Amino acid sequence: MQTLIIDNFLSKKECEFLIKFYKSNEKKSFLFRDVYPLKLNKNNSKINFLVEKLEETSKLFHCQIDWFELVKWPVNSKQNLHFDLTSSETTLASIVYLNEDFEGGETYYEDTTTIKPVLGRGLFFNGVFYKHGVNKVKKNTRYVVATWYKNS
Numbered sequence: 001m002q003t004l005i006i007d008n009f010l011s012k013k014e015c016e017f018l019i020k021f022y023k024s025n026e027k028k029s030f031l032f033r034d035v036y037p038l039k040l041n042k043n044n045s046k047i048n049f050l051v052e053k054l055e056e057t058s059k060l061f062h063c064q065i066d067w068f069e070l071v072k073w074p075v076n077s078k079q080n081l082h083f084d085l086t087s088s089e090t091t092l093a094s095i096v097y098l099n100e101d102f103e104g105g106e107t108y109y110e111d112t113t114t115i116k117p118v119l120g121r122g123l124f125f126n127g128v129f130y131k132h133g134v135n136k137v138k139k140n141t142r143y144v145v146a147t148w149y150k151n152s
Contacts, residue, residue, distance in 0.1 A: 009122030034077040063149035073142035084127030089150035093127035102140035
């Protein structure tokens with residue numbers, strides 16, 4: 001499994017800020033399957049710290065941000081095994097966990113590798129090549145930054 005795991009990718013303070021940012025903009029989120037994404041704009045100065053960190057890491061893979069969003073995963077939400085076929089240009093995906101005060105919600109792969117959500121942890125992987133999913137959230141709400149990248 002080719003997954004780059006970066007613990008403390010975001011600090012606790014940065015994660016808390018992004019959850020508050022989500023909550024203050026929640027009316028702009030929308031229902032997608034059983035989750036509530038909030039699309040982000042790279043030019044929003046309030047999230048420069050996030051854009052800079054994601055872009056710096058994506059250079060390791062010779063890609064750049066295509067699009068990204070904050071996602072609220074309520075209790076009972078999940079995602080079955082899938083490939084990221086979000087765009088014909090998608091080459092990489094990442095998930096950054098913004099909290100860990102929930103049960104379930106682990107990211108897993110077809111080969112049964114499971115990644116435990118840890119506050120501030122970033123996962124970078126080829127979601128077009130590796131089939132992956134999210135276990136059902138059993139208690140409390142899961143918040144993540146989901147990002148898709150294209151070749152630079």
